[in-house]
Amino acid sequence: xxxxxxxxxxxxxxxxxxxxxxxxxxxxxxxxxxxxxxxxxxxxxxxxxxxxxxxxxxxxxxxxxxxxxxxxxxxxxxxxxxxxxxxxxxxxxxxxxxxxxxxxxxxxxxxxxxx
Numbered sequence: 001x002x003x004x005x006x007x008x009x010x011x012x013x014x015x016x017x018x019x020x021x022x023x024x025x026x027x028x029x030x031x032x033x034x035x036x037x038x039x040x041x042x043x044x045x046x047x048x049x050x051x052x053x054x055x056x057x058x059x060x061x062x063x064x065x066x067x068x069x070x071x072x073x074x075x076x077x078x079x080x081x082x083x084x085x086x087x088x089x090x091x092x093x094x095x096x097x098x099x100x101x102x103x104x105x106x107x108x109x110x111x112x113x114x115x
Contacts, residue, residue: 004028006041022048022099025108031115038113042106044068044099053094057110062086066104071096 009015009026017024022045029039044050044066067082073094079087081104089095 002029002033002035018050020048020050021045022050023097027114029113031113033113036111036113038110038115040108040110040114042108044097044104044106046099046101046103048103049096049098051094052097053092054089054110055092057112057114058092059089060086060109061089062107063104064107066100066102068097068099068104071098 006026006028009028014027014030015024016027023042025040025042027038027040029035029037031038063081063083063085065083067080069081070079070087071077072079073096081087083104
């Protein structure tokens with residue numbers, strides 16, 4: 001059994017902050033936990049835009065706080081995201097993630113797990 005606390009994890013190397021300051025992500029479950037997936041709580045900061053492309057991972061993202069949008073670059077479609085929404089990057093979708101006025105906090109599951 002593994003039990004971790006989000007606030008405690010944020011005080012360790014499990015908290016990763018983007019070099020450009022657009023987001024931070026607390027990696028609560030990683031590949032070395034041998035769960036078959038990774039699980040992260042990510043904060044997308046207000047007024048930011050981040051280019052993301054996971055070529056080897058599928059990702060499910062559940063927004064539980066705030067709002068933003070995802071733009072898929074292949075077709076230019078923009079998907080508004082608010083608390084209670086989930087989106088799946090099931091085609092290794094290259095995308096832009098934008099935090100709106102208050103940003104957003106999301107829970108992310110990756111498979112295969114991120115190390």
